[in-house]
Structure formats: structure tokens, C-alpha cells
Amino acid sequence: MRESNWRNYNKQLVERGSLTFLLSPKIFRELKAQSPRRGAGRPQEYSNRLIELLAMVKVHFKMAYRFLEGFSKSFLTKFFPRVKLPTYSLICKRIASIGAQLPPLVSQTGGTIVLDATGMKVIGEGEWKVKIHGRGRPRKWIKVHIGIDLETQKIVAEVVTESSVGDSKMTKPLLDQVPGRIKRVIADGGYDRSEARDEIRKKKAKALIPPPKNARYKSSESERDKAILEIQGFGNNREGRSLWGKLTGYNRRVLVESAMSRLKRLFGDRFFSKSIESQSVESRIRCLLINRMCEV
Numbered sequence: 001m002r003e004s005n006w007r008n009y010n011k012q013l014v015e016r017g018s019l020t021f022l023l024s025p026k027i028f029r030e031l032k033a034q035s036p037r038r039g040a041g042r043p044q045e046y047s048n049r050l051i052e053l054l055a056m057v058k059v060h061f062k063m064a065y066r067f068l069e070g071f072s073k074s075f076l077t078k079f080f081p082r083v084k085l086p087t088y089s090l091i092c093k094r095i096a097s098i099g100a101q102l103p104p105l106v107s108q109t110g111g112t113i114v115l116d117a118t119g120m121k122v123i124g125e126g127e128w129k130v131k132i133h134g135r136g137r138p139r140k141w142i143k144v145h146i147g148i149d150l151e152t153q154k155i156v157a158e159v160v161t162e163s164s165v166g167d168s169k170m171t172k173p174l175l176d177q178v179p180g181r182i183k184r185v186i187a188d189g190g191y192d193r194s195e196a197r198d199e200i201r202k203k204k205a206k207a208l209i210p211p212p213k214n215a216r217y218k219s220s221e222s223e224r225d226k227a228i229l230e231i232q233g234f235g236n237n238r239e240g241r242s243l244w245g246k247l248t249g250y251n252r253r254v255l256v257e258s259a260m261s262r263l264k265r266l267f268g269d270r271f272f273s274k275s276i277e278s279q280s281v282e283s284r285i286r287c288l289l290i291n292r293m294c295e296v
Contacts, residue, residue: 016293046086048101051094054086058095059267059285065092096277102284104179105158105291110151111183113205114256115174115191117145117167118263121270122279142271144283145170147178148259150186150252154294155259155287160280168193175203184208186253197224208250210241262290 057076058068065088072085086094122140143165147157157177159170167190175182182205187196192209200207207223213236217228230248234240245251267286273279 012293045084046090046094048098050083051086051091051098052102054091055095055098055281055285056289058091059282060289062268062272064272065089092278095281096273096275099277099281099284102281103288105177105284105287106149106152106154106156107179109149109156109178109180109182111181112150113147113156113175113178113182113185114150114253115145115147115167115171115185115187116253116256116260117143117170117190118260119163120144120283122274142276142279144263145174146256146259146263146287147174148256150255152294153255153259154291158284158287160276160283162276166193167191168196171196171199175199186250186256188253192224197222208248210244210250259290263287266290 053076054068054072057063057072058065063071068091069085069088076085077083119141120143122142141163143161143163145157145159145161145167146155148154149156156179157174159173161170167187171187171191175185182200182203184206185200185203186208189210189212191197191207192211192215197207197209209224209227210231211224211228215224215228217225217232219225227244227248231241231244234243242251245253263286266289271279271282273282
């Protein structure tokens with residue numbers, strides 16, 4: 001969606017830099033409440049809501065844990081003078097465990113979901129160092145799979161996996177996160193697998209996925225065979241596939257590429273967390289922040 005009100009857009013960008021951008025009235029009410037503890041032992045001294053807030057500050061402003069402790073004790077105490085703040089080591093441990101307590105990405109959707117995945121660096125040198133001096137040690141990547149609502153362009157589903165996991169295998173975990181009824185799923189050729197199409201069919205949704213150029217028609221009534229006939233009717237070349245994308249709405253898949261671009265431009269193309277649990281929390285918080293920015 002192209003921005004036309006530049007004065008309002010500039011105001012939104014300024015508001016994103018304010019700490020109050022992260023502070024909702026609900027946080028003020030719940031911050032002092034102790035989180036329930038399962039099993040024996042004393043209750044947790046620091047609530048999940050407090051850890052969630054600190055995690056959002058860390059991700060939003062790209063802070064290291066020690067820096068976050070100093071920042072919170074010198075600045076957040078002005079907002080919450082009676083709230084005791086944890087040390088950096090405890091923040092690190094607790095952030096890895098709050099994934100299940102994080103709020104859902106959205107409460108409702110418009111019905112059309114667009115899926116995609118991208119790689120994020122965890123370990124490895126910068127691009128300039130590799131260009132000048134060569135690669136010194138192997139890089140490690142993880143994969144972030146997301147689904148966006150086509151109408152609101154908010155991220156409605158997100159999963160973090162190892163880089164070796166195929167896109168189509170994450171179709172079910174993504175669609176299971178989407179609230180409400182799904183009418184249509186748009187995805188690229190990486191999702192042209194039976195496992196992905198079966199999961200979309202189970203949701204009683206239509207799949208808009210382009211088959212490869214060498215795909216063969218099997219004389220069935222499936223959506224895939226219908227797409228093969230349509231594309232072949234347009235010539236099965238670059239121009240024909242482009243026309244098919246415009247007529248069917250597949251070309252709007254570019255919006256999920258825009259969402260990926262926003263994630264990387266705002267938060268970088270790497271994760272600072274080392275464990276998969278912390279990386280999942282970091283990724284979920286990035287998506288929550290992106291959605292919050294869409295509302296401002």
C-alpha cells in the first residue's frame with residue numbers, strides 16, 4: 001500500500017522512536033502482577049509482562065543484555081518507580097521461556113493469507129569482510145516463515161526453523177496460527193507440494209500456487225491442473241505467467257516480500273539470540289512490533 005499522506009507518515013516514523021510506543025495501558029495494569037508458577041516453589045519475582053516489555057525494548061532498539069539492564073534501571077524506573085528490575089543474566093534466561101505467553105499476532109484476518117520464508121544469519125562475518133578478506137568461518141542461517149493478511153498486510157503467522165526445513169513443510173504450523181476462516185492462500189512455487197496443498201484443502205481454502213513450467217496436466221479437477229491449463233493457454237512463457245498472475249491475483253504475492261523487507265530493514269538480517277527458543281521469541285517480537293507499527 002503506497003503512502004500518500006507524507007505528513008502523517010513522517011509523524012508515524014517519529015512516534016516509533018518513542019518508548020511510549022511500546023507501553024500500552026494493559027502493560028501498566030499488569031506489570032506489577034506476579035506470573036503464576038506451576039509446581040512447587042515460590043512465585044516468580046518478575047512477571048511475564050515485565051519480561052515481555054524488556055524483550056520488546058531489546059529488540060526494538062537492538063540492545064545487548066547488559067546495555068538493556070543499565071537502560072531499564074536508569075530509564076524505566078521513571079515509568080515504574082516501584083517495580084524491581086532483573087539483572088541481564090536473568091532477563092536472558094526468562095526471555096527464552098516466555099514464547100507461549102506472548103500475545104497472538106492478530107485477533108482476526110481478512111481471509112486471504114500469503115505465505116513465504118526467508119533466511120536470517122546467526123553466525124558469520126559481515127559482507128565487507130568476506131569481500132575483502134574472504135570467508136574465514138562457515139556461516140549459520142535459520143529460516144523465518146511468515147504469513148500475512150493480504151488486506152491489512154499484518155503478519156498473522158510466524159515460525160522459526162533450521163535452514164534445511166522446506167517451505168511447504170511449514171504450511172500447517174503457519175495456517176494453524178491464523179484466527180478465523182481462511183478463504184484463499186497465495187504462495188510461490190516452493191509450496192507446490194502435495195503436503196502444502198493438502199493442508200490448504202483441509203482448511204477449506206483455495207490455493208493459488210503456480211506450478212512449474214514442466215508441470216503436466218493429469219486430467220483432474222484439482223486447482224493445480226486448472227492453473228496448468230490456464231498458464232498453458234497464455235503461452236506458458238514469462239509473459240503468459242505474468243498475465244496469469246495479474247488475472248488471478250497471484251501478483252499481489254509481492255506484498256509478503258515487502259513484509260520481509262520491512263523486517264530486515266528495521267531489525268537487520270541476523271538474529272543475536274543463540275538458542276532456537278530465544279530466536280523464536282525474538283522473531284515473534286519483531287512481528288508484533290511490525291504489526292504495532294501498522295496501527296500507528
